[in-house]
Amino acid sequence: MTLAELWVQQLLNAVSIGSMYALLAIGLAMVFGILRLINFAHGDLLMVGAYVLIYAVAAGIPFWVAFLLSVAAAALLGVLMERLAYRPVRGQHEVVLLLTSFGVTMLLENSAILAFSPRTRPFPLPEALSGVYHVGHVVMSGIDLAALASALVLLVGLNLVVTRTKLGVSMRAAAEDLTAAHLVGIHLDRVVLAAFAIGSALAGVAGLLWAAKSGRVEPLMGFTPVLKAFVATVIGGLGSIGGAVLGGYLLGLAEVALQAVLPPGLTGYRDGFVFILLILVLLVRPHGLLGKAEGDRV
Amino acid sequence: MTAELVLEDVHVDYGGVAALKGVSLSVREGELVCLLGANGAGKSTTLRTISGLVRPRRGEVRFAGERLQALSPYQIVARGIVHCPEGRHIFGGLTVQENLMLGAVQRRDAAGVRRDLDWVLALFPDLAQRLKQRGATLSGGQQQMLAIARALMARPRILLLDEPSLGLAPVVVQTIFRVIRDLHRQGTTILLVEQNARQALAIADRGYVLESGRIVSSGTRAELEADVQIEKAYLGA
Numbered sequence A: 001m002t003l004a005e006l007w008v009q010q011l012l013n014a015v016s017i018g019s020m021y022a023l024l025a026i027g028l029a030m031v032f033g034i035l036r037l038i039n040f041a042h043g044d045l046l047m048v049g050a051y052v053l054i055y056a057v058a059a060g061i062p063f064w065v066a067f068l069l070s071v072a073a074a075a076l077l078g079v080l081m082e083r084l085a086y087r088p089v090r091g092q093h094e095v096v097l098l099l100t101s102f103g104v105t106m107l108l109e110n111s112a113i114l115a116f117s118p119r120t121r122p123f124p125l126p127e128a129l130s131g132v133y134h135v136g137h138v139v140m141s142g143i144d145l146a147a148l149a150s151a152l153v154l155l156v157g158l159n160l161v162v163t164r165t166k167l168g169v170s171m172r173a174a175a176e177d178l179t180a181a182h183l184v185g186i187h188l189d190r191v192v193l194a195a196f197a198i199g200s201a202l203a204g205v206a207g208l209l210w211a212a213k214s215g216r217v218e219p220l221m222g223f224t225p226v227l228k229a230f231v232a233t234v235i236g237g238l239g240s241i242g243g244a245v246l247g248g249y250l251l252g253l254a255e256v257a258l259q260a261v262l263p264p265g266l267t268g269y270r271d272g273f274v275f276i277l278l279i280l281v282l283l284v285r286p287h288g289l290l291g292k293a294e295g296d297r298v
Numbered sequence B: 001m002t003a004e005l006v007l008e009d010v011h012v013d014y015g016g017v018a019a020l021k022g023v024s025l026s027v028r029e030g031e032l033v034c035l036l037g038a039n040g041a042g043k044s045t046t047l048r049t050i051s052g053l054v055r056p057r058r059g060e061v062r063f064a065g066e067r068l069q070a071l072s073p074y075q076i077v078a079r080g081i082v083h084c085p086e087g088r089h090i091f092g093g094l095t096v097q098e099n100l101m102l103g104a105v106q107r108r109d110a111a112g113v114r115r116d117l118d119w120v121l122a123l124f125p126d127l128a129q130r131l132k133q134r135g136a137t138l139s140g141g142q143q144q145m146l147a148i149a150r151a152l153m154a155r156p157r158i159l160l161l162d163e164p165s166l167g168l169a170p171v172v173v174q175t176i177f178r179v180i181r182d183l184h185r186q187g188t189t190i191l192l193v194e195q196n197a198r199q200a201l202a203i204a205d206r207g208y209v210l211e212s213g214r215i216v217s218s219g220t221r222a223e224l225e226a227d228v229q230i231e232k233a234y235l236g237a
Helices: A003-035 A042-058 A063-089 A094-116 A142-164 A166-176 A178-184 A188-214 A223-236 A241-261 A264-284 B043-050 B073-078 B096-103 B110-123 B140-152 B170-185 B197-203 B221-226 B228-234
Strands: A132-135 A138-141 B005-014 B017-027 B032-037 B058-063 B081-084 B158-162 B189-194 B206-211 B214-220
Touching: A003 A042, A003 A138, A003 A142, A003 A166, A003 A188, A003 A223, A003 A241, A042 A063, A042 A094, A042 A188, A042 A223, A063 A094, A063 A188, A132 A142, A138 A142, A142 A166, A142 A188, A142 A241, A166 A178, A166 A188, A166 B096, A178 A188, A178 B073, A178 B081, A188 A223, A223 A241, A223 A264, A241 A264, B005 B043, B017 B032, B017 B043, B017 B058, B017 B189, B017 B214, B032 B043, B032 B170, B032 B197, B043 B081, B043 B158, B043 B189, B073 B081, B081 B140, B096 B110, B096 B140, B110 B140, B140 B158, B140 B170, B170 B189, B170 B197, B189 B197, B197 B221, B206 B221, B214 B221
Parallel strands: B032 B189, B032 B206, B081 B158, B158 B189
Antiparallel strands: A132 A138, B005 B017, B005 B058, B206 B214
16 A cells, blocks of 8 residues: 555545534534534434434335435434424523433433333445445445545535525524524524424434444444534534534544554544544634634624 | 504513613604613613513503514514614624625515615615625624615614614714615604714604603604703703
């Protein structure tokens, strides 16, 4: 393997994992931007999505249809969360919102343990994605390709939505200044619901990629990814959609780079080093790379 | 039913502290009415109550005969009541154009929106050259113009303006007041809150004076200008 190939390989790995973090982080950032809510139950969307896929495939539904069903289920669950859990506490102190999201997480995870049993299940990877492709010495799995392709399509689509549609511009406006959003006549409930639906659907896609990559589905599988996505949004600047994407890819890069440069004895502590990087970023830019000081938000 | 805005015995509390203690006022269609008073008298609270940001504890807010106090802010905007708040509250991270389009967020008549965009850009030519600029990059005066222009994009039946001249250079204040006067002449109904009492009264049909959450005086421009007490308190005689 030449040095150039090594670089390409590592970059591909980083972008593949970064795509998942980015897709997951967007939903967190959208919701936080408008409601100041850190939705830790965001990770459970991906768990529920993965189970829906498993059951759908087991029921004989073709994988791609099951995939769409699973993403739709994640979006629906996100919308239900908003309606049933978060709307009643909207506007309350941030700690109340955070605790509510912990409550939702506990409810969902324990319900999943009851309904699906705590045992780990294999992810039914379709033939089309289980291949491995070689270009020179660079190895690429079908899942990596799927992660890249879906992230590309979804990010371009999302960018169109938030810059070209009334709904998307309203979403950014509400994230920036809630009072002004009310006064220009934005129907906030609708915007919040859309933010949950879009963010949750993206989380559904990220969840399937995550499950496909790890090969396992279990009730607590959402914890690590949501933590990583949270780190990504903090790096990028809480509440900024662009920041979430940037943070996701930077986190992917950082993980792959650390994996490559850390001495073998320390690679087990990779995530610890990632958090050290996070702290460094926050020391230099307390509001994240693309974030704004809280004082700017009236 | 004419589009008259009526407040009747409106009481508003902020965390147990009374901000409005029985405010009654009215703005008839086509009028420019100013609401004068010192800092903390309740002027902004009055506007925030009309636009649904705060709810009255008692009393009634009606527009064109319909009670507003049970409606959400976006529903009140849908009735044609548009509040241009103190401190401008433009969207700094969004472009001037996006800000203006959000002013028309509820409108479905694309052709009318385009016409109104041309109209507000003619009112404020400064904005026309800066459509792609982010709101935060504008000067204070331009931001105030953008805030008013954005409110006009909703095609208001009544415009609530809160301290539009606050913190602006005298020459910009002149521009803002000229635009307000022109809007009034063209038939827009306006409720204007100002600390700049003399200038506000000069373009108003009628006025009210608020003091500690109560209306203490009201009348036509001539009556208020003749009132010695007001002269002393607000016009800096």
